[in-house]
Structure formats: structure tokens, C-alpha cells
Amino acid sequence: MPICGGRRNTRFPPHVGFKEAPLEKRGKNRKKRADLLLIGALVLLAGALFLWQLASRSDGAVVAVYVDGERTASYPLDADTTVTLYTPDGGSYNVLVISDGAADVTDAGCPDKLCVHMGAIRRDGEAIICLPNRTVIQIEGGETSGVDVG
Ligand SMILES: [Zn+2]
16 A cells, blocks of 8 residues: 555556556556555544544534523433432423433423423423423434434
8 A cells, every 4th residue: 555655656646657557567567556445435434433533423413401491400411410400490300311312301300201201302402391390301402313204
């Protein structure tokens, strides 16, 4: 790879050098080109995988908490934690559990407990809503589920 790269950079764009090469060398060059292509493809693939991992993992997905429409807190989705979110008047609460890249309300002081039964959320835009507590817990950023959104 370094050899070919060096040569390539000296004078000609690669396709020109290839055309001018004598016939007997052509086969050799072609083989090298194939190797280069293969290596290039592998490098690209590795790079893409790396970027994809970066994007899907540490893209800064957060669990945002809204009370009365106001954002009161946010937690990184990739850090396991358990927090109790009290309503402003202190009369009720939601227990928010973040683990394995998902957020879930496991307990709440609201009468209907709908938020508890909603299950875990993990994708951008998904939310757990607790109407009695006027609390919304929402995933923001990170893993945009290309499958669902298209
Ligand atoms: Zn609730």
C-alpha cells in the first residue's frame, strides 16, 4: 500500500499510469489494483462500522424529563441510574430507571399508574407520559430508528 500510494502521488493520476504501462506489466498492475480495491473496501467498511458505532452509541441520547411542559432534568441514556422525580408540589413522584440503554418508570405515586405500565423506551422520540403528575419522560437524540422512521 505505501509503495503504490507513493507512486500514485508522484506524477500521474492513477488511470493515466495504468494506460501507459507496457502490456506485460499490465497484468501485475491489475492484480495490485484489485488488492488495493480490496484493502480500500475493508478500510471503508471498518471506518463505516466505527462511525456507525459512534453514532448509535455516544451520540448523546438523553432521557429528558418535562414537568408542566418545562424541561426539568436530563440524564444520559447510556449511564445506568435510578432517580425519583418528585412533582413540584412534592405530592407525587415517578421512579425513573435507566438501564441497558432504556428508560422505564418502575413506580409512581400517581393514581392510574399508566406511566408504570407503559414499559421501557429507548428510541429517539419515544416517551412515557404521566398525566396526573404532568410529567413527560422522553428520549432525545441518539439512535434514530431508521427502520421505523424510514
Ligand atoms: Zn403516572
